[in-house]
Amino acid sequence: MSEINHEHWQEDVAAYMLGALEPARATELEQHLESCERCQAQVRWLMPALNALPQSVERQEPPPGLRTRVLAEVRADAGVASAERGDATAGLLHRLGGWLRSLGSGPMGLRPVAGLAAAVLVVVAVAGYAIGGGIGGGDDGSNGGSTVVTGKPPGVTAKVVMKSEGGGTLHLTNVKQLHDEHVLEAWVQREGEVEPVRALFVPDDKGRATTTIADMEGVEVVMVTTEPRGGSEAPTSSPIVTVPIPQS
Amino acid sequence: MNVERDRAERLADEELMPLIGAKDPEAFEVFYDRHGGVAYSLAYRIVGEKAAAEDVTQEAFISVWRSGARFDRARGSVRSWMLSIVRNRAIDMLRSRAGKAPKLTFDDDAVLEQRPAEELTDEEAMQHETAQELRGAVGSLPGEQAKVIELAYFGGFSQSEIAAMLGVPLGTVKGRMRLGMEKIRGELAEGLA
Numbered sequence: 521m522s523e524i525n526h527e528h529w530q531e532d533v534a535a536y537m538l539g540a541l542e543p544a545r546a547t548e549l550e551q552h553l554e555s556c557e558r559c560q561a562q563v564r565w566l567m568p569a570l571n572a573l574p575q576s577v578e579r580q581e582p583p584p585g586l587r588t589r590v591l592a593e594v595r596a597d598a599g600v601a602s603a604e605r606g607d608a609t610a611g612l613l614h615r616l617g618g619w620l621r622s623l624g625s626g627p628m629g630l631r632p633v634a635g636l637a638a639a640v641l642v643v644v645a646v647a648g649y650a651i652g653g654g655i656g657g658g659d660d661g662s663n664g665g666s667t668v669v670t671g672k673p674p675g676v677t678a679k680v681v682m683k684s685e686g687g688g689t690l691h692l693t694n695v696k697q698l699h700d701e702h703v704l705e706a707w708v709q710r711e712g713e714v715e716p717v718r719a720l721f722v723p724d725d726k727g728r729a730t731t732t733i734a735d736m737e738g739v740e741v742v743m744v745t746t747e748p749r750g751g752s753e754a755p756t757s758s759p760i761v762t763v764p765i766p767q768s
Numbered sequence: 769m770n771v772e773r774d775r776a777e778r779l780a781d782e783e784l785m786p787l788i789g790a791k792d793p794e795a796f797e798v799f800y801d802r803h804g805g806v807a808y809s810l811a812y813r814i815v816g817e818k819a820a821a822e823d824v825t826q827e828a829f830i831s832v833w834r835s836g837a838r839f840d841r842a843r844g845s846v847r848s849w850m851l852s853i854v855r856n857r858a859i860d861m862l863r864s865r866a867g868k869a870p871k872l873t874f875d876d877d878a879v880l881e882q883r884p885a886e887e888l889t890d891e892e893a894m895q896h897e898t899a900q901e902l903r904g905a906v907g908s909l910p911g912e913q914a915k916v917i918e919l920a921y922f923g924g925f926s927q928s929e930i931a932a933m934l935g936v937p938l939g940t941v942k943g944r945m946r947l948g949m950e951k952i953r954g955e956l957a958e959g960l961a
Contacts, residue, residue: 531942534949539859540920540927567844569905569952573921574810574851576902582808586822590804590829591797597833598793689823730823732830 526558533562537570585724592703593731596720596751676761680733680742688736692744692761695723701749704760706731709741717742720751739765773797781846785839788832796833803847804829807854814858814922824861828854859924905955913948916941 529552535541536549553559679691690706698704706717723729733742743759745752776784776798787795807828812821831853839849909917919925919933927945931938 531939531946534946535920535927535942537949538917538920538945540925540930540945542926542928566949566953568956569949571845571848571851572902572905572952572956573917574855575806575847576906577806577809577813578903579805580809580812580821582804582825583818583822586808586825587800587804590800590826591793593826593830594796594833595793598791689827728819730826732827734834 526556529556529559530562533559534566537563537566583724585722589721589730592720592722593718596703596705597718676744678742678744678761678763680736680763680765682736686735686737688733688739688742690731690733690742690744690763692723692729693727695727695729695760697725697727698722698746702746703749703751704729704731704744705747705751705755706733707743707745707755707759708733708736708739709743710738711740714743714755716751716753718751720747736765740767741765782839785846791833799832799846800829803850806847807850810851810854811858814855814924815861820861821858824854824858828857831857855921862924902956905952908955909948909951913944913951916944917948920945 529549532541532545532549536546541549549559553563676695677693681689681691683689692704695704703720703722706719706721707714708717709715717731717733719731719733721729721731733739742763742765743755744761745755745757745759747756773794776787776792776795779787779795779798781799781802784795784799788799804825808821808825811824811828812818815821815824828850832850839846906914915934916927916930919930920927925933927941928938931941934941
């Protein structure tokens with residue numbers, strides 16, 4: 521390799537590390553790096569400088585609710601994973617059956633055979649929220665995906681922001697403060713069947729709550745219930761909000 | 769089996785990662801407490817508002833939890849790896865707001881692939897630098913070098929976009945980036961001496 525050609529590449533190493541090279545150029549540089557020890561050494565030498573950048577930012581105190589939400593979601597995941605290891609037969613039908621049975625004992629007297637679609641409509645009525653059904657365009661500016669809004673203030677308002685990689689983020693506002701030992705739990709409905717999202721979260725002091733849904737593929741409805749801390753295998757209360765997801 | 773919180777606190781980051789991969793919430797809690805503050809600070813620095821910074825931080829940590837122990841200690845420190853994930857997600861949010869197609873990948877393995885292997889001695893030593901010392905190293909840059917690095921790293925702009933924004937030739941941007949990064953590296957090396 522000529523010295524001129526090498527200098528040509530070395531000039532781009534810093535930009536590459538900063539993520540500022542155009543994709544095609546970055547790919548070319550990566551190919552060059554595979555065989556150029558001098559450029560590899562340059563990358564290694566500059567790496568501490570790159571790592572200094574994020575750690576040099578002015579410290580901000582994270583909101584206390586952020587820690588609570590992250591750890592609640594993690595503990596829900598851990599609990600579900602543990603349950604799955606312990607009882608492989610405890611599946612969706614069991615969870616769904618339990619939910620419908622609990623609803624059936626309530627004032628609406630819904631029977632399981634009525635089906636989930638009806639159950640969703642009924643629990644919305646029990647919860648007392650009107651489905652707005654308005655579809656916005658990412659008005660919170662957090663992503664370019666579709667946003668679905670349901671509920672009307674002062675009741676719970678929910679937005680599901682679809683992410684480009686197939687997941688989504690559920691944002692709730694106007695959520696009442698929970699009693700101790702209770703958390704919010706999210707559920708999704710696909711092809712008429714309810715599945716746990718394995719996401720527990722709690723509202724902050726302003727009544728806002730957010731959680732992530734890793735896979736929105738085929739989701740028809742997103743629901744949130746209040747559950748005992750640690751989450752539940754099946755919903756044990758009526759949803760505080762439901763969000764119909766338009767099918768593309 | 770979960771480790772107790774006090775035991776987890778005595779473990780190094782690299783020792784926590786296999787436990788997190790095994791879905792140990794106690795280990796993850798310690799991991800969050802160590803890095804949550806700087807992760808949120810970085811997200812806030814990039815996206816510029818609290819609610820979005822919370823979303824980015826939450827998504828990044830949940831990604832680490834759900835993706836399992838993809839961290840490879842041969843490729844750098846846990847903190848740098850975590851902050852790379854936060855930065856990628858925050859930049860993606862910025863670009864989505866601007867109506868651009870996401871440039872950065874969400875594949876956290878790709879973050880690892882971008883990192884060089886071995887020769888971590890200096891980087892490990894840097895972990896003992898205080899945030900103030902790191903700010904000093906970055907803050908020592910001449911304004912024009914700091915500007916291009918800031919636009920690239922915290923703004924997610926390409927060198928061509930930066931050249932157009934500043935009205936300078938592309939080669940000038942490349943040179944400022946290179947000189948700026950080398951100067952930061954030099955400042956850090958002096959601090960270690």
